[in-house]
Amino acid sequence: MRSDGKIPVDGLLTRADHVLTCDASFRVFSPGAVAFHRGTIVAVGPCSELEERYAAKETWSLQGHLLLPGLVNTHVHAAMSLFRGVGDDLPLHHWLHERIFPAESRFVRPQFVHLGTLLSCVEMVLGGTTTFCDGYFFEESAADAAERIGMRAVLGQGVLNFPTPDVPDPARIADRVAAFLESFSRRPSRLTPSLFCHAPYSCTPETLQWAKDLCRDHGLLFQIHVSETAWEVQEIQSRYGRSPVRLLKDLGILDKRTLCAHAVWVDEEEIQILAQTRAGVSHSLESNLKLASGIAPLPAMIGAGIPIGLGTDGCASNNDLDLFSEMSLAAKIHKAAFDDPTVCSARQVLLMATQGGARALGLGGIIGSLEVGKRADLVAVDMDQAHLTPLYDPVSHLVYAARSSDVRHVWVDGVPIVRDGTVQNLDVSQVLGEARTLARKIRTALFQP
Numbered sequence: 001m002r003s004d005g006k007i008p009v010d011g012l013l014t015r016a017d018h019v020l021t022c023d024a025s026f027r028v029f030s031p032g033a034v035a036f037h038r039g040t041i042v043a044v045g046p047c048s049e050l051e052e053r054y055a056a057k058e059t060w061s062l063q064g065h066l067l068l069p070g071l072v073n074t075h076v077h078a079a080m081s082l083f084r085g086v087g088d089d090l091p092l093h094h095w096l097h098e099r100i101f102p103a104e105s106r107f108v109r110p111q112f113v114h115l116g117t118l119l120s121c122v123e124m125v126l127g128g129t130t131t132f133c134d135g136y137f138f139e140e141s142a143a144d145a146a147e148r149i150g151m152r153a154v155l156g157q158g159v160l161n162f163p164t165p166d167v168p169d170p171a172r173i174a175d176r177v178a179a180f181l182e183s184f185s186r187r188p189s190r191l192t193p194s195l196f197c198h199a200p201y202s203c204t205p206e207t208l209q210w211a212k213d214l215c216r217d218h219g220l221l222f223q224i225h226v227s228e229t230a231w232e233v234q235e236i237q238s239r240y241g242r243s244p245v246r247l248l249k250d251l252g253i254l255d256k257r258t259l260c261a262h263a264v265w266v267d268e269e270e271i272q273i274l275a276q277t278r279a280g281v282s283h284s285l286e287s288n289l290k291l292a293s294g295i296a297p298l299p300a301m302i303g304a305g306i307p308i309g310l311g312t313d314g315c316a317s318n319n320d321l322d323l324f325s326e327m328s329l330a331a332k333i334h335k336a337a338f339d340d341p342t343v344c345s346a347r348q349v350l351l352m353a354t355q356g357g358a359r360a361l362g363l364g365g366i367i368g369s370l371e372v373g374k375r376a377d378l379v380a381v382d383m384d385q386a387h388l389t390p391l392y393d394p395v396s397h398l399v400y401a402a403r404s405s406d407v408r409h410v411w412v413d414g415v416p417i418v419r420d421g422t423v424q425n426l427d428v429s430q431v432l433g434e435a436r437t438l439a440r441k442i443r444t445a446l447f448q449p
Protein backbone atom coordinates (compact mmCIF):
# COMPACT_ATOMS: atom_id res chain seq x y z
CA MET A 1 0.00 0.00 0.00
CA ARG A 2 1.35 3.45 -0.90
CA SER A 3 1.08 6.64 1.18
CA ASP A 4 -1.85 7.78 -0.98
CA GLY A 5 -3.66 4.57 -0.07
CA LYS A 6 -3.41 3.10 -3.56
CA ILE A 7 -2.26 -0.44 -4.22
CA PRO A 8 0.75 -0.69 -6.54
CA VAL A 9 0.24 -2.95 -9.57
CA ASP A 10 2.14 -3.60 -12.78
CA GLY A 11 -0.60 -2.60 -15.22
CA LEU A 12 -3.93 -0.78 -15.39
CA LEU A 13 -5.97 -0.90 -18.58
CA THR A 14 -8.64 1.72 -18.10
CA ARG A 15 -11.36 3.79 -19.78
CA ALA A 16 -12.11 1.05 -22.31
CA ASP A 17 -15.55 1.75 -23.79
CA HIS A 18 -16.52 -1.84 -22.97
CA VAL A 19 -14.86 -4.65 -21.03
CA LEU A 20 -16.33 -8.03 -21.98
CA THR A 21 -15.35 -10.43 -19.22
CA CYS A 22 -16.74 -13.55 -20.98
CA ASP A 23 -17.17 -15.01 -17.47
CA ALA A 24 -20.01 -17.31 -16.36
CA SER A 25 -22.47 -14.43 -15.92
CA PHE A 26 -21.11 -12.60 -18.98
CA ARG A 27 -20.48 -9.36 -17.09
CA VAL A 28 -19.81 -6.27 -19.22
CA PHE A 29 -18.40 -3.00 -17.83
CA SER A 30 -19.06 0.09 -19.95
CA PRO A 31 -16.71 1.86 -19.48
CA GLY A 32 -14.44 -0.54 -17.68
CA ALA A 33 -10.94 -1.34 -16.51
CA VAL A 34 -8.67 -4.26 -15.70
CA ALA A 35 -5.73 -4.22 -13.26
CA PHE A 36 -3.04 -6.88 -13.23
CA HIS A 37 0.07 -7.67 -11.23
CA ARG A 38 2.80 -10.22 -11.89
CA GLY A 39 0.84 -11.50 -14.87
CA THR A 40 -2.36 -12.13 -12.91
CA ILE A 41 -5.62 -10.16 -13.05
CA VAL A 42 -6.24 -8.51 -9.66
CA ALA A 43 -9.38 -6.50 -10.49
CA VAL A 44 -12.00 -6.07 -13.20
CA GLY A 45 -14.71 -3.44 -12.98
CA PRO A 46 -15.82 0.17 -13.48
CA CYS A 47 -12.82 2.36 -14.36
CA SER A 48 -13.54 5.01 -11.72
CA GLU A 49 -13.35 2.33 -9.02
CA LEU A 50 -10.09 0.81 -10.29
CA GLU A 51 -8.42 4.19 -10.90
CA GLU A 52 -9.26 5.13 -7.31
CA ARG A 53 -7.82 1.91 -5.91
CA TYR A 54 -4.69 1.15 -7.99
CA ALA A 55 -1.47 2.92 -8.94
CA ALA A 56 0.13 1.18 -11.90
CA LYS A 57 3.67 1.14 -13.24
CA GLU A 58 2.06 1.47 -16.67
CA THR A 59 -1.44 2.77 -17.33
CA TRP A 60 -3.14 2.37 -20.68
CA SER A 61 -6.00 4.71 -21.51
CA LEU A 62 -8.24 2.83 -23.91
CA GLN A 63 -11.01 5.22 -24.99
CA GLY A 64 -12.59 3.96 -28.20
CA HIS A 65 -11.45 0.40 -27.49
CA LEU A 66 -13.11 -2.78 -26.37
CA LEU A 67 -11.25 -5.15 -24.02
CA LEU A 68 -11.83 -8.88 -24.10
CA PRO A 69 -9.98 -12.07 -23.12
CA GLY A 70 -7.28 -13.20 -25.52
CA LEU A 71 -8.72 -15.50 -28.19
CA VAL A 72 -7.94 -19.22 -28.06
CA ASN A 73 -7.20 -21.14 -31.26
CA THR A 74 -7.81 -24.78 -30.33
CA HIS A 75 -6.51 -26.46 -33.47
CA VAL A 76 -3.51 -25.37 -35.51
CA HIS A 77 -0.56 -26.86 -37.36
CA ALA A 78 1.33 -23.59 -37.09
CA ALA A 79 4.37 -24.42 -39.18
CA MET A 80 2.12 -25.19 -42.16
CA SER A 81 1.79 -21.45 -42.82
CA LEU A 82 4.82 -22.03 -45.05
CA PHE A 83 2.54 -24.25 -47.21
CA ARG A 84 -0.19 -21.60 -47.45
CA GLY A 85 -1.76 -22.00 -50.89
CA VAL A 86 0.31 -24.96 -52.17
CA GLY A 87 -2.74 -27.18 -52.70
CA ASP A 88 -6.11 -25.51 -53.03
CA ASP A 89 -9.40 -26.80 -54.38
CA LEU A 90 -8.65 -30.47 -53.73
CA PRO A 91 -10.43 -33.13 -51.65
CA LEU A 92 -8.77 -33.86 -48.29
CA HIS A 93 -7.36 -37.27 -49.17
CA HIS A 94 -5.84 -36.08 -52.45
CA TRP A 95 -4.65 -32.84 -50.82
CA LEU A 96 -3.01 -34.75 -47.98
CA HIS A 97 -1.38 -37.58 -49.94
CA GLU A 98 -0.49 -35.78 -53.20
CA ARG A 99 0.52 -32.39 -51.85
CA ILE A 100 1.03 -32.11 -48.13
CA PHE A 101 2.73 -35.39 -47.15
CA PRO A 102 5.30 -35.18 -50.02
CA ALA A 103 6.01 -31.52 -49.25
CA GLU A 104 6.40 -32.30 -45.54
CA SER A 105 8.79 -35.21 -46.10
CA ARG A 106 10.98 -32.98 -48.25
CA PHE A 107 10.98 -29.72 -46.30
CA VAL A 108 9.91 -30.18 -42.70
CA ARG A 109 12.99 -29.79 -40.49
CA PRO A 110 13.46 -28.02 -37.13
CA GLN A 111 14.32 -24.70 -38.86
CA PHE A 112 11.21 -25.00 -41.03
CA VAL A 113 8.99 -25.56 -37.99
CA HIS A 114 10.60 -22.66 -36.14
CA LEU A 115 10.18 -20.23 -39.03
CA GLY A 116 6.67 -21.39 -39.96
CA THR A 117 5.50 -21.22 -36.34
CA LEU A 118 7.02 -17.75 -35.88
CA LEU A 119 5.19 -16.60 -39.01
CA SER A 120 1.94 -18.05 -37.65
CA CYS A 121 2.50 -16.53 -34.21
CA VAL A 122 2.87 -13.10 -35.83
CA GLU A 123 -0.39 -13.58 -37.72
CA MET A 124 -2.18 -14.91 -34.64
CA VAL A 125 -1.12 -12.23 -32.14
CA LEU A 126 -1.85 -9.42 -34.59
CA GLY A 127 -5.35 -10.90 -34.86
CA GLY A 128 -5.95 -11.12 -31.11
CA THR A 129 -5.10 -14.79 -30.51
CA THR A 130 -3.07 -15.23 -27.34
CA THR A 131 -3.23 -19.03 -26.97
CA PHE A 132 -2.92 -21.72 -29.60
CA CYS A 133 -3.06 -25.50 -29.49
CA ASP A 134 -0.63 -26.95 -32.00
CA GLY A 135 -0.01 -30.38 -33.44
CA TYR A 136 2.97 -31.05 -35.70
CA PHE A 137 6.51 -32.40 -35.93
CA PHE A 138 9.70 -31.10 -34.26
CA GLU A 139 7.44 -29.40 -31.71
CA GLU A 140 10.41 -28.22 -29.64
CA SER A 141 11.01 -25.76 -32.49
CA ALA A 142 7.36 -24.65 -32.37
CA ALA A 143 7.81 -24.11 -28.62
CA ASP A 144 10.92 -22.01 -29.29
CA ALA A 145 8.88 -19.77 -31.61
CA ALA A 146 5.97 -19.39 -29.16
CA GLU A 147 8.42 -18.64 -26.36
CA ARG A 148 10.19 -16.00 -28.43
CA ILE A 149 7.04 -14.08 -29.31
CA GLY A 150 5.53 -14.49 -25.83
CA MET A 151 2.37 -16.48 -26.65
CA ARG A 152 0.68 -19.15 -24.57
CA ALA A 153 0.59 -22.54 -26.29
CA VAL A 154 -0.22 -26.22 -25.94
CA LEU A 155 2.30 -27.97 -28.17
CA GLY A 156 1.39 -31.41 -29.45
CA GLN A 157 4.14 -33.68 -30.73
CA GLY A 158 2.83 -35.59 -33.76
CA VAL A 159 2.38 -39.36 -33.35
CA LEU A 160 1.68 -41.61 -36.36
CA ASN A 161 2.26 -45.21 -37.35
CA PHE A 162 4.10 -44.35 -40.53
CA PRO A 163 7.37 -42.49 -41.22
CA THR A 164 7.27 -38.77 -40.43
CA PRO A 165 9.85 -35.99 -40.84
CA ASP A 166 11.07 -36.31 -37.27
CA VAL A 167 10.47 -40.04 -36.75
CA PRO A 168 11.55 -41.79 -39.98
CA ASP A 169 11.25 -45.15 -38.17
CA PRO A 170 7.82 -45.33 -36.46
CA ALA A 171 9.21 -47.96 -34.08
CA ARG A 172 11.24 -45.14 -32.46
CA ILE A 173 8.24 -42.96 -31.56
CA ALA A 174 8.62 -43.64 -27.81
CA ASP A 175 12.19 -42.27 -27.81
CA ARG A 176 11.09 -39.22 -29.75
CA VAL A 177 8.21 -38.49 -27.36
CA ALA A 178 10.45 -38.98 -24.30
CA ALA A 179 12.98 -36.44 -25.64
CA PHE A 180 10.16 -34.02 -26.46
CA LEU A 181 8.65 -34.19 -22.98
CA GLU A 182 12.06 -33.84 -21.36
CA SER A 183 12.66 -30.58 -23.26
CA PHE A 184 9.74 -28.93 -21.43
CA SER A 185 11.49 -29.03 -18.07
CA ARG A 186 13.19 -25.79 -19.16
CA ARG A 187 10.16 -23.95 -20.62
CA PRO A 188 8.07 -21.13 -19.13
CA SER A 189 4.83 -22.41 -17.58
CA ARG A 190 2.69 -20.80 -20.31
CA LEU A 191 3.99 -23.49 -22.70
CA THR A 192 2.67 -26.98 -22.06
CA PRO A 193 3.44 -30.19 -23.94
CA SER A 194 0.80 -32.46 -25.45
CA LEU A 195 0.63 -35.49 -27.74
CA PHE A 196 -1.13 -35.24 -31.07
CA CYS A 197 -2.17 -38.60 -32.53
CA HIS A 198 -2.96 -37.74 -36.13
CA ALA A 199 -6.18 -39.76 -36.59
CA PRO A 200 -7.79 -43.16 -35.88
CA TYR A 201 -6.87 -44.22 -39.45
CA SER A 202 -3.17 -43.25 -39.18
CA CYS A 203 -2.53 -44.60 -35.66
CA THR A 204 -3.14 -48.18 -34.53
CA PRO A 205 -5.37 -48.81 -31.49
CA GLU A 206 -2.24 -49.86 -29.58
CA THR A 207 -0.53 -46.55 -30.40
CA LEU A 208 -3.60 -44.56 -29.41
CA GLN A 209 -3.79 -46.32 -26.05
CA TRP A 210 -0.05 -45.99 -25.45
CA ALA A 211 -0.16 -42.24 -26.17
CA LYS A 212 -3.27 -41.73 -24.04
CA ASP A 213 -1.71 -43.63 -21.12
CA LEU A 214 1.37 -41.42 -21.40
CA CYS A 215 -0.81 -38.31 -21.41
CA ARG A 216 -2.65 -39.57 -18.31
CA ASP A 217 0.62 -40.29 -16.52
CA HIS A 218 1.94 -36.79 -17.25
CA GLY A 219 -1.36 -34.88 -16.99
CA LEU A 220 -1.21 -33.84 -20.66
CA LEU A 221 -3.83 -33.01 -23.27
CA PHE A 222 -4.32 -35.78 -25.86
CA GLN A 223 -5.22 -34.42 -29.30
CA ILE A 224 -6.61 -36.24 -32.33
CA HIS A 225 -8.42 -35.53 -35.60
CA VAL A 226 -11.78 -37.35 -35.32
CA SER A 227 -14.55 -37.97 -37.85
CA GLU A 228 -13.31 -35.23 -40.15
CA THR A 229 -14.60 -36.82 -43.36
CA ALA A 230 -17.20 -39.37 -44.46
CA TRP A 231 -14.30 -41.40 -45.90
CA GLU A 232 -12.71 -41.65 -42.42
CA VAL A 233 -15.94 -42.91 -40.86
CA GLN A 234 -16.33 -45.60 -43.57
CA GLU A 235 -12.68 -46.61 -43.26
CA ILE A 236 -12.81 -46.99 -39.48
CA GLN A 237 -16.17 -48.74 -39.72
CA SER A 238 -14.73 -51.29 -42.16
CA ARG A 239 -11.54 -51.81 -40.11
CA TYR A 240 -13.03 -51.99 -36.62
CA GLY A 241 -16.79 -52.42 -37.10
CA ARG A 242 -17.62 -49.14 -35.39
CA SER A 243 -17.38 -45.40 -35.91
CA PRO A 244 -14.32 -43.33 -34.89
CA VAL A 245 -15.97 -41.84 -31.78
CA ARG A 246 -17.23 -45.27 -30.64
CA LEU A 247 -13.78 -46.75 -31.31
CA LEU A 248 -12.11 -44.08 -29.18
CA LYS A 249 -14.66 -44.60 -26.43
CA ASP A 250 -14.11 -48.38 -26.46
CA LEU A 251 -10.33 -47.85 -26.34
CA GLY A 252 -10.72 -45.65 -23.24
CA ILE A 253 -9.35 -42.60 -25.05
CA LEU A 254 -12.16 -40.14 -24.38
CA ASP A 255 -12.11 -38.02 -21.24
CA LYS A 256 -11.87 -34.35 -20.27
CA ARG A 257 -8.18 -34.29 -21.26
CA THR A 258 -8.89 -35.38 -24.85
CA LEU A 259 -9.44 -32.84 -27.61
CA CYS A 260 -11.23 -34.05 -30.75
CA ALA A 261 -10.52 -31.86 -33.75
CA HIS A 262 -13.40 -31.56 -36.26
CA ALA A 263 -16.08 -34.09 -35.15
CA VAL A 264 -17.96 -33.35 -38.38
CA TRP A 265 -19.53 -36.77 -38.98
CA VAL A 266 -21.01 -37.57 -35.60
CA ASP A 267 -24.51 -38.84 -34.92
CA GLU A 268 -26.74 -38.04 -31.95
CA GLU A 269 -25.45 -40.98 -29.91
CA GLU A 270 -21.83 -39.99 -30.57
CA ILE A 271 -22.59 -36.42 -29.45
CA GLN A 272 -23.90 -37.88 -26.19
CA ILE A 273 -20.73 -40.01 -25.85
CA LEU A 274 -18.57 -36.90 -26.26
CA ALA A 275 -20.71 -35.03 -23.72
CA GLN A 276 -20.72 -37.86 -21.16
CA THR A 277 -16.97 -38.42 -21.39
CA ARG A 278 -16.43 -34.62 -21.23
CA ALA A 279 -14.06 -34.74 -24.22
CA GLY A 280 -13.50 -31.37 -25.89
CA VAL A 281 -14.14 -30.52 -29.53
CA SER A 282 -12.31 -28.09 -31.77
CA HIS A 283 -14.71 -26.71 -34.36
CA SER A 284 -12.53 -25.99 -37.41
CA LEU A 285 -15.20 -24.75 -39.75
CA GLU A 286 -13.31 -22.93 -42.52
CA SER A 287 -11.00 -25.89 -43.04
CA ASN A 288 -14.01 -28.25 -43.17
CA LEU A 289 -15.65 -26.02 -45.75
CA LYS A 290 -12.57 -25.57 -47.94
CA LEU A 291 -11.89 -29.31 -48.07
CA ALA A 292 -15.63 -30.02 -48.46
CA SER A 293 -15.38 -32.29 -45.42
CA GLY A 294 -18.84 -31.28 -44.24
CA ILE A 295 -20.51 -29.11 -41.62
CA ALA A 296 -20.35 -30.30 -38.01
CA PRO A 297 -23.65 -30.42 -36.05
CA LEU A 298 -22.52 -27.52 -33.88
CA PRO A 299 -25.93 -26.53 -32.45
CA ALA A 300 -26.49 -30.08 -31.19
CA MET A 301 -23.00 -30.24 -29.72
CA ILE A 302 -23.52 -26.92 -27.93
CA GLY A 303 -26.89 -28.20 -26.67
CA ALA A 304 -25.22 -31.34 -25.27
CA GLY A 305 -22.83 -29.21 -23.21
CA ILE A 306 -19.62 -30.37 -24.89
CA PRO A 307 -16.66 -28.01 -24.25
CA ILE A 308 -16.18 -26.51 -27.72
CA GLY A 309 -13.51 -24.15 -28.99
CA LEU A 310 -12.84 -22.66 -32.39
CA GLY A 311 -9.85 -23.78 -34.42
CA THR A 312 -8.44 -22.60 -37.71
CA ASP A 313 -6.58 -25.82 -38.55
CA GLY A 314 -3.37 -25.34 -40.52
CA CYS A 315 -2.86 -22.60 -43.08
CA ALA A 316 -2.66 -25.11 -45.91
CA SER A 317 -6.38 -25.83 -45.54
CA ASN A 318 -7.92 -22.52 -44.44
CA ASN A 319 -5.75 -20.47 -45.58
CA ASP A 320 -5.32 -18.14 -42.61
CA LEU A 321 -5.34 -18.17 -38.81
CA ASP A 322 -8.02 -15.54 -38.34
CA LEU A 323 -10.40 -16.28 -35.44
CA PHE A 324 -12.52 -13.21 -36.22
CA SER A 325 -13.48 -14.70 -39.58
CA GLU A 326 -14.04 -18.09 -37.91
CA MET A 327 -16.40 -16.45 -35.40
CA SER A 328 -18.33 -14.64 -38.10
CA LEU A 329 -18.68 -17.75 -40.25
CA ALA A 330 -19.61 -20.03 -37.32
CA ALA A 331 -22.34 -17.61 -36.26
CA LYS A 332 -23.83 -17.59 -39.77
CA ILE A 333 -23.37 -20.91 -41.52
CA HIS A 334 -25.19 -23.07 -38.97
CA LYS A 335 -28.19 -20.75 -39.22
CA ALA A 336 -28.40 -21.56 -42.93
CA ALA A 337 -27.36 -25.21 -42.61
CA PHE A 338 -29.98 -25.95 -39.93
CA ASP A 339 -32.59 -23.48 -41.20
CA ASP A 340 -32.75 -21.68 -37.87
CA PRO A 341 -31.53 -18.07 -37.43
CA THR A 342 -31.57 -18.45 -33.64
CA VAL A 343 -28.77 -21.04 -33.39
CA CYS A 344 -25.11 -20.18 -32.72
CA SER A 345 -25.73 -16.69 -31.33
CA ALA A 346 -22.95 -14.08 -31.35
CA ARG A 347 -22.54 -14.60 -27.61
CA GLN A 348 -22.25 -18.40 -27.92
CA VAL A 349 -19.66 -18.05 -30.67
CA LEU A 350 -17.62 -15.45 -28.77
CA LEU A 351 -17.64 -17.74 -25.74
CA MET A 352 -16.34 -20.59 -27.92
CA ALA A 353 -13.44 -18.39 -29.04
CA THR A 354 -12.58 -17.57 -25.41
CA GLN A 355 -13.69 -19.61 -22.38
CA GLY A 356 -15.00 -22.55 -24.42
CA GLY A 357 -11.63 -22.94 -26.10
CA ALA A 358 -9.85 -22.61 -22.77
CA ARG A 359 -12.07 -25.34 -21.25
CA ALA A 360 -11.54 -27.64 -24.24
CA LEU A 361 -7.78 -27.33 -23.69
CA GLY A 362 -8.06 -27.89 -19.94
CA LEU A 363 -7.00 -24.28 -19.30
CA GLY A 364 -10.38 -23.01 -18.15
CA GLY A 365 -9.07 -22.28 -14.66
CA ILE A 366 -6.36 -19.91 -15.85
CA ILE A 367 -7.49 -18.21 -19.08
CA GLY A 368 -10.59 -17.69 -21.26
CA SER A 369 -12.28 -14.96 -19.21
CA LEU A 370 -11.36 -11.72 -17.43
CA GLU A 371 -11.64 -12.69 -13.78
CA VAL A 372 -9.57 -12.07 -10.68
CA GLY A 373 -6.92 -14.76 -10.35
CA LYS A 374 -6.73 -15.61 -14.05
CA ARG A 375 -3.73 -14.81 -16.19
CA ALA A 376 -3.72 -11.36 -17.79
CA ASP A 377 -4.21 -12.40 -21.41
CA LEU A 378 -6.15 -9.54 -23.02
CA VAL A 379 -6.95 -7.97 -26.35
CA ALA A 380 -7.88 -4.34 -27.07
CA VAL A 381 -9.93 -3.84 -30.23
CA ASP A 382 -10.13 -0.37 -31.81
CA MET A 383 -13.86 0.30 -32.25
CA ASP A 384 -13.44 3.87 -33.56
CA GLN A 385 -13.95 2.86 -37.18
CA ALA A 386 -16.57 3.28 -39.88
CA HIS A 387 -17.43 -0.43 -40.10
CA LEU A 388 -17.98 -0.52 -36.31
CA THR A 389 -20.13 2.64 -36.08
CA PRO A 390 -22.67 3.09 -34.59
CA LEU A 391 -22.33 0.58 -31.76
CA TYR A 392 -25.45 -0.76 -30.04
CA ASP A 393 -24.12 -4.16 -29.01
CA PRO A 394 -20.36 -4.81 -28.62
CA VAL A 395 -20.80 -8.59 -28.85
CA SER A 396 -22.66 -8.28 -32.14
CA HIS A 397 -19.92 -6.06 -33.54
CA LEU A 398 -17.12 -8.37 -32.43
CA VAL A 399 -18.67 -11.38 -34.15
CA TYR A 400 -20.46 -9.90 -37.15
CA ALA A 401 -18.53 -6.73 -38.06
CA ALA A 402 -15.04 -6.55 -36.52
CA ARG A 403 -11.93 -7.78 -38.32
CA SER A 404 -8.70 -9.18 -36.97
CA SER A 405 -6.97 -6.04 -38.27
CA ASP A 406 -8.99 -4.01 -35.73
CA VAL A 407 -6.87 -5.48 -32.89
CA ARG A 408 -4.51 -2.81 -31.51
CA HIS A 409 -2.91 -4.14 -28.32
CA VAL A 410 -2.39 -7.66 -26.98
CA TRP A 411 -1.11 -8.79 -23.57
CA VAL A 412 -0.06 -12.28 -22.46
CA ASP A 413 0.69 -12.77 -18.76
CA GLY A 414 0.38 -8.98 -18.49
CA VAL A 415 3.20 -8.42 -20.98
CA PRO A 416 2.26 -6.32 -24.02
CA ILE A 417 3.32 -8.45 -26.99
CA VAL A 418 1.49 -6.20 -29.51
CA ARG A 419 1.47 -2.39 -29.06
CA ASP A 420 -0.36 -0.17 -31.52
CA GLY A 421 -0.58 -3.01 -34.00
CA THR A 422 3.15 -3.76 -33.82
CA VAL A 423 4.59 -7.07 -32.63
CA GLN A 424 7.14 -6.46 -29.88
CA ASN A 425 10.53 -8.15 -29.51
CA LEU A 426 10.58 -9.50 -33.05
CA ASP A 427 11.69 -8.18 -36.43
CA VAL A 428 8.58 -9.15 -38.40
CA SER A 429 10.02 -8.02 -41.76
CA GLN A 430 12.91 -10.42 -41.25
CA VAL A 431 10.51 -13.31 -40.58
CA LEU A 432 8.50 -12.47 -43.71
CA GLY A 433 11.71 -12.23 -45.75
CA GLU A 434 12.94 -15.63 -44.56
CA ALA A 435 9.52 -17.16 -45.31
CA ARG A 436 9.60 -15.79 -48.88
CA THR A 437 13.13 -17.12 -49.40
CA LEU A 438 12.14 -20.62 -48.26
CA ALA A 439 8.94 -20.46 -50.32
CA ARG A 440 10.99 -19.99 -53.50
CA LYS A 441 12.63 -23.39 -52.85
CA ILE A 442 9.27 -25.00 -52.06
CA ARG A 443 7.74 -23.55 -55.24
CA THR A 444 10.60 -24.88 -57.37
CA ALA A 445 10.41 -28.35 -55.81
CA LEU A 446 6.61 -28.70 -55.93
CA PHE A 447 5.65 -26.95 -59.13
CA GLN A 448 8.70 -27.18 -61.40
CA PRO A 449 9.88 -30.79 -61.09
Ligand SMILES: [Zn+2]
Pocket residue numbers: 075076077225261313314
Ligand atom coordinates in the same frame (compact mmCIF):
# COMPACT_ATOMS: atom_id res chain seq x y z
ZN1 LIG B 1 -5.77 -30.46 -38.36
